[in-house]
Amino acid sequence: MIDFAGLATAAAVGTSTRPLAAADLPEPILGVVQDADGRDPAEVLLDAAAGYATARRARPAPGPDLPALELPAPSRPQVPDAVVALLHRIAGAGALREPLQREAFAALAARGLTLPYHLMLPLLAEVNRPGVARDVAGLLDARWRAIVALDPVWRTVLDRGAGPDDAADPQVWEDGSAEQRAAYLAAVRRSDPAAGRALLDGPGFAKENAETRELLLRQLTHGLGADDEPLLEARLDDRAKGVRELAAALLAWLPGSAYVARAESLAGAHVRLQKRLLRGPLTVVAPVPVTAATRRDLYREKDLDNQPAERLHLFDVLGIVPTDRWPSLVGATAADLATGPAEYLDAPIDLRPAFAVAAMRWRDADLAAALGEADPSLLPVLLPVLEPGLRDRLVVDALAGETGAQLVTLIVPQPMSPTVAVAALDVIGRLALQRDQAYRASELLTAVGRHADPLAAPALLDGLADLSGRLPEKPPVVVKDGIRAASTALQLRQALAEALLAYPLLTPEADPKG
């Protein structure tokens, strides 16, 4: 009996080599072979192939031998139509696409929204593009997470980025990915720091790989307290440098820790106040020698400027000592020490950068204000500590000064307040009219377009239109394109902000699922 496989073999070999015996065909196929006797065997084979082809095609291919899928119901609302339209426009916004998408997806994730399939599936198709997995992870609801888990490539989203539901599921601590476990640990720490610490206290923690240990340890920032000190102190001896550095950084946030006490001790020994006749006191600082103890505490020994390790150690000490301890240590406030004259190895030294780190670490708004007034170049470090009104005033003043243009690019990682954005636009207006400053103007235009508060969009758009009208007849292309791109970005970001007004930001307390 010749089945279809046998027929295909006969066709491949050729009927002149292997003649087909019609009698060997099964009855239904033989029925379609006309007058087999005496005919060209090739024609008989083609007749049989026609019969088999029709018979084979009559039965559609079956599905996999599996039960039907059971997927959870959608657990998040989809974005409104207005946002869908905006996301389409952002997708077509050329170079603006990536940053605006990232901002939009973060805003949607923060509001507990998810995407419709016709937006989500193209995103998943790009999941190997840098950053996409993280963006997508924040938008997945229970239904999408189940779907994503079905595809071996998409599944990497679950590995690379934790979803909001992970925070509520204890099982992920046992069998989840590192990101999922970190999300769970963070949630536990927020509600019960001791319980979270207990999760890391077991012997299993040391067996994790360095990357995972670092990721998990980082979650101690949630609810960090004095009780965490023993655990962190032990991690100063971890075999991975990244973990040791993280443990040191966290210990440096604990004002009562032995780590900070060691820094205070070094400060007491290497910083002193020298009273001077008819002049204000002089801060005299000395090199802090490199020892086994400072190495264990992860003090810096080198930097890009090749400064001596002893000097770097000194700056690290100044950055760690709590700012309110200086009066008892040397008899002067941190602000006085930071802004007054100082000497290191008989030469003047500027201690402000070190105290800026301390102001940031200990949230010392007064010290930050004093430093910001004295040195605008420190503003990028001090911005998070400054009171908003003062911050905006200092930034606007700085923008008006000579260093303003450089400063804008440094402060853009922060959302740019309307006041600052308008001041930045003034800087742009000055630079755009100078041909040799065209690229800097374009850089600032990009920054304003992407980071200015959408509330400022109407004023900024007017300003950009005005600037466009004031440009010379043949303006540099980068400026012209920069104005157009900034206008588009502002319009889209304003529209997105308006479309999301009705959707409040979720907080962990408001949404137990994250």
Next chain:
Amino acid sequence: MADPGDRWTVRRVDDAAPDDQVRKAGRRLAIPTPWSDVGVTGSLLFGRCLGSGKTPYQVSIDVAEPRYKCTCPSRKFPCKHSVALLYLWAEGRVDETGVADFAAEWAGRSAERTARREAPPAERTPEQEQAALLRAAERDARVDAGLADLSLFLRDLVGRGLAADSQHRPRRLQEQAVRLVDAQAPGLARRLHDLAGITDATPDWPARLTEGLGRVHLLVRAWQNRATLPDDLVATVRAHLGFTLRSEDVLATPGVHDTWVVVGLRDADEDRVSVRRVWLWGRTTGRPALVMFFAAGGAAFTSNLYPGTELDATLHFYPGRSPLRAAVGERDEHARAVAPWTPPALTVAEASGAWRSALAGDPWLGEWPVVVAGCLQKDVATGFGLVDDAGDSVAVVGDKAWPALAVAGGASCVFSGELSADGLQVGAAVVDGELVVL
């Protein structure tokens, strides 16, 4: 006044753009800044778009047809300005206003052209009839000769063996395809062209090639024996060989009136022609239909049927076994969004039965539209499937399986799509009475 329900979706605008470049450029232009005199009146959408020159381009679009007019010099059709205006409209950012002068003028000229085009064709004279018959007989003779040559080629190919000299086999099949084009059998030429794509590197190539050659052979035999076949089967054979019918002849046959739901759309490039297949489903008759549109040279389709809409129309089916292809006769001026719809869905076994019946009538049939209910399956290695309550399953193929899963989840759902030997290619899902085009 335009019904907001008739407003296009952003996805429809995406589909209307001739290529990705125009789509992206259109999206970039879909901001208020360069636009003036923008408005919509009935189905007439219009606006002026300031480009690089001093004079704004005048854009007019009849969204019902659709027809486009832009004064820009672009050779893309529709151009980026038209696409941008459609995006603005789709996003609800175009208000109902009085019609602009340039748009009214274009609409008037356009209506005149339509009236001229739709005027009934002049009756053929007896001499013209005679000449047409003569041309038809000559074509039949050319097809006779071409298929006789093909028959010899097939016998030779199978006699010597498909594996013999196999590196030259695709070229030889391609040459036969070219000869069949010369012999005015383009439909058969296309089948051979497809078979030429099967190389020794193609998995399971002997079986696939044997099956394909068997179908070609069957078509050759059917043509050669056409004198003994019933008329409807001969019509089917002629259609598969590539004989075309004048649409006015099809429209002269009795039609089927119904509310036709547009359930799917698929574009493909065949030779130098782009083909758009639009699948419809009759609400009352429960009958499927296929309307085809053609576009050559990169031009846009003049399709006015879009998935997710429905229209009252009379369809005239092309003659043949398992009639499916149809021409649209009298119809509503505007299609509308599909009203709630609960089509009677088949089980997998019933759908397979429908496919078998259709295949029995037309053994060369590519696929058959079905509306079938079931739950989706997914296997990492073998892909998707649809299983019904009775446990019967069918493979789900094509690029719409993931969207189908996203829409249906794990629940039983009604899907419309095309069933073939490869499985079900889903095109839309019906969820709670709403047609969701995938």
